[in-house]
Amino acid sequence: MHVHSAGVTELAAALGVLRRTEKGQSVADIVLLAAHDLLYAQVPRPLGDSSMRRLAEILVGRGVVPKPGDYDGKWWLWWPKSGRGPCRDCGKTRSLTRYSARFGNEYRYLCADCRSAERQQVAERAGELLDMHGTRSRFPVVPTPASAASTHLTEPAPAGSTVVSSPSDHDWDLYVTRLHELLAALEWAGYDMPEEWETDFDLQAGALLSASLWRGDGCVEIEYSPNRGVLALRPFEDVTGDWPESYSLLKDDIEVPVALSGQQAVAAVADAAGEAGLLDAAHVHVADSAPPEAKQEFTLRRVRRIFLPAAAFRQLPMTDVLREVSENEWLSAYLDWVVGMAGRDVAPDIVPDAAALGVAAWCWRNNTAVEDHHLETDVLMARVNIAVTRITQQHVCPIEGIDWASIRDALMDPQWALPDGTLVRSLFGPGWTEVASTVTAELDRWRRLDHEVLGPETTLILMSIGGSTSYTDSWWGQGRWRAMCRRVIDTATAAGLVLPAPYDQRSPDILLADLDAPDQVPDTVLDWLIDLPEADHDGPRGLRMNDVTRPPQHCWDPYWLTDHNS
Known part of the structure; x- marks a missing residue:
């Protein structure tokens, strides 16, 4: 330059x-x-x-x-x-x-x-204006849980309708506790849980708790109606313009029945959130209509989000960290290809399950001798991939980071075996020596980078991006897995294909439930899921080369800049 x-x-x-x-x-x-x-x-x-x-x-x-x-x-x-x-x-x-x-x-x-005071003033002023024009009888004020029991100044209930009792302070506490249980999957996937929930009460609808859940610049709105037994996930809209870098993680409303107690409702929320892509890393691009400076800012903001934690970890200016990173030839190559090319649209957030997939993809399958000693069938390779992912999941923590040494010890354990008892090392025969050496070297390299250069947060972000590229979009271990399996089963049965035994005598629902643990099903079932062997060339597809594996795409559209420049 x-x-x-x-x-x-x-x-x-x-x-x-x-x-x-x-x-x-x-x-x-x-x-x-x-x-x-x-x-x-x-x-x-x-x-x-x-x-x-x-x-x-x-x-x-x-x-x-x-x-x-x-x-x-x-x-x-x-x-x-x-x-x-x-x-x-x-x-x-x-x-x-x-x-x-x-x-x-x-x-x-x-x-x-x-x-908060500014918002309240705006709300009060809006209420006064509405009253002056006779367009409303009450302006709702958002209470806190401690005061919510005394805020049920709603319209009188129509004759014959059911009237819900006003919740006590203890009731509100129970609602909040249950809501956090229902959102456990989202919290694990990196969303910030609010310290306080906005609350409201209506004589007919009952209690309502709501908040905006953020993960980086992505947002989803949450509304919980405990009396109705419904949890709603809704698109986020920046109507006030307070969040110019934000984007919504949903396009449509999702309502999940959560009246059931225990883990059934928790699983239902996780299933719905997973199908919508909320449990995986977000894929987001800048709108084509955005001006050049906004596109540049979006790119620079991504770089800062990745490396500011590293600068804090090292207690160095970010420019010094970036210089050190650029001088590391191997890390620079990872950033160019995985982060800058294959994962260029992946939001720089910490998503533990995506990070586990990143370790499995780039410390086991890629950059090692594993591909040089490809196993006999894709089904067998898939089984080993799943086994590796299970191990890495156990050693990825969103707070403490990645335990590289424990992952290495588990993968190099001579007794490491598939669920049927087959030793993984035996599958590679004489090639295991080279596999073990290269995988160990890759894990140790990342451990040194983590501890000496990047710190745990930046490393988790880089692994989350690495586990969210097209290379892994059909792998088990992501939040959309069950939804992808459901689509494959539905399209196959709609086309008249027979389910693999023993599910041809059972049901699609049982097959879907068993595919939560695909390493436990027979080879014929896993092969059917991957390729749908009985389908013709133009027929439905299994997970391989199937559009269903593509993650949802989000768009950052700085409309205020576009309008300003038009």
Whole structure:
């Protein structure tokens, strides 16, 4: 890249200011802002991007925030979404979130308390306007669980309708506890559970608990009606414009009956969430209509989301971590191919089951001698893949990271066997020595990178991306597995194909249930699932080369930029 000398000079000056600040030296706010503005005005991007972003983070921490029209009105593209500093409204130093300039507001950094107060003021004002025009009799106020029992000021129940008793504080606590049980699969898949749920009560519908569940920039709305026994998963819509980087993880509403007690309802929620792709890593791309700067920001934001945890782990600037990563030839190749090409649309989130698939795919099947010693049949290879995935699942934790040593010990255990007792090492014969050596080397390489360069969070993100490419989209171990099997069975039976024995004498539902553990079914059944041997060339397909294995695709559409530029 050719950079004019003025750009280099300005970059050096800005970096000098940044270094002095990060070393704890006293630098005035006006000097920091001047360094930021020099980079904005003089240095070709992306050369100055990382330094400009870091200066913006420091400025937010000092309470220095641009006006809405500054930097052509697009400063939000590089100023941080969140940080810690003085809140605009209360002035207290707290954790802050940036809210966008829509509906008469300006871009602003607010703490949670002030944002809540702002929402309440908007709601109260809206209620007053509606009352003035006679368009409503009551504006609902969102209560907390502690006060919800006293907020049932609803319309009188129609004659003959069922009236639900107002829940006590103890009832609300039970509802929240049960809701967390129902959402266990989503929590394991990386979604942040809210500390508090919005609650409401209606004399006919009963209690309602709701919240937005976030995983990275993806969101799904949750509504739980305990009296009706329904849990609803709904698309997220950024109607206030507060989340410009967000996208919805659903296109359509899903309602799951959850009146059943115990694990049946929990399994039903997991099944529905899995079928919708919510338990797997999200695949998201930028809308074609988005302007170039938005597409660049989306890419840079992905890089930051991947490597900021590594920078925190190493206590180094992210630029230093990225330089070290780029100098590692092997890791750089993984990033170019797996993250940048095969997984270029995979959101950089921590999804434990996807990470387990990533380990199985890139430390067992790829980059090793396993493929050089391919087993006799694809069914046998699938059985070993499943066995590897089961082991890695046991040693992936979203908090503590990946236990590489335990995975290595389990895979190299001479007694490691398939469910039928067949020793895995015996399947490879003399080739096992090379398989064991290369797999061990790959696992040890990742262990060193994890412990010395990347840290557990970035490693989990990279493995989650690695387990979410087209290479693994038909493998057992992902949240959509049961839904994919159901589609294969349904299309096969609709085409008149006979189920494999013994399920030809049983039922499709029993086959589907047994396929939750595909390593336990006979070879003929697993072969049928993979290829549907009796189908003709144009007939229905098994999991191999089947559109059903493709994950849902999501789109980030920065409509406000598109409208602004039109």
